[in-house]
Amino acid sequence: MPETVSKLYRALVFEERISLAVLDTTALVNEAIVRHGLSAVAAAALGRTMTAAAYLAGWLKEEASSLSVSVDGGGPGGRIGVAADGALCIRGYIEHPDVQLPPRADGKLDVGGCVGKNGTFTVIRDDGEGIPFVGTSRLVSGEIAEDVSAYFLTSEQRPTAVALGVRIGADGTCLGAGGVFLQPLPGAGEEALDFAQARIAGYTNLSAVIGKEGAKSVLADFDAGDVTVRDVRFQCHCSRERAASAVLAMGREDAFSLLREEGSIRVHCHYCNTDYTFDEADLRKLFGESV
Numbered sequence: 170m171p172e173t174v175s176k177l178y179r180a181l182v183f184e185e186r187i188s189l190a191v192l193d194t195t196a197l198v199n200e201a202i203v204r205h206g207l208s209a210v211a212a213a214a215l216g217r218t219m220t221a222a223a224y225l226a227g228w229l230k231e232e233a234s235s236l237s238v239s240v241d242g243g244g245p246g247g248r249i250g251v252a253a254d255g256a257l258c259i260r261g262y263i264e265h266p267d268v269q270l271p272p273r274a275d276g277k278l279d280v281g282g283c284v285g286k287n288g289t290f291t292v293i294r295d296d297g298e299g300i301p302f303v304g305t306s307r308l309v310s311g312e313i314a315e316d317v318s319a320y321f322l323t324s325e326q327r328p329t330a331v332a333l334g335v336r337i338g339a340d341g342t343c344l345g346a347g348g349v350f351l352q353p354l355p356g357a358g359e360e361a362l363d364f365a366q367a368r369i370a371g372y373t374n375l376s377a378v379i380g381k382e383g384a385k386s387v388l389a390d391f392d393a394g395d396v397t398v399r400d401v402r403f404q405c406h407c408s409r410e411r412a413a414s415a416v417l418a419m420g421r422e423d424a425f426s427l428l429r430e431e432g433s434i435r436v437h438c439h440y441c442n443t444d445y446t447f448d449e450a451d452l453r454k455l456f457g458e459s460v
Contacts, residue, residue, distance in 0.1 A: 229255035244285025284311035330369035334376030345380020405441035412445035
């Protein structure tokens, strides 16, 4: 059965020459579906990207560290944006959450068609050292897994075998979602890389494995011991206080001008699809005026 909370499992395998990470992100994807009203193909595209971001966030040094992943391939789903921190709090969106596409010839969701491949996969990572790392690679297929692998190879010079999957049921809920990442350690040799690539090829239907058997079945496939596990949650950092700060930054004149035009000021968080609304009384209080 899928986990009720998303999980990141990590271990060393292949004589401790390869870092293995297995994620069950079913709960994470279902939260995104509820928040954004995602179509099946949009859920698959965003879910795969959120799973990749969760893996990347697992390498952050501190809980307060942060990263963002941006996928912009020119497809009908539009841009995908995901943010994460070292505490594995993930939030994300897809520009057109209601996008609809026919399935591929093999019956699977056309994630590549949704995302497109005329663009880039970009990671911005801030470990709190003052100079954020920015890495960008060209999209290979828009299917996300191949694009993540290409990103690691070209931007971080770390060969990484990646499998990602999201399975959506007839009722629109996620039945299984997750990822497998195999990253040979420095000096592991060509044999370790060949092992990683050969093993990852066996996970062509990863979402079904995660949904029916769970992530621990994948760990068992590798005889993984000394496994560490961490919770992964959909959690946004937005708040009414932060939204109020954005309104204050507009300045009194512009804020009241927008209020007169619109009747209220709405601050929208794309990552969690939350609106914060401010009326005249709110604005007067924010700018220190009597109501």
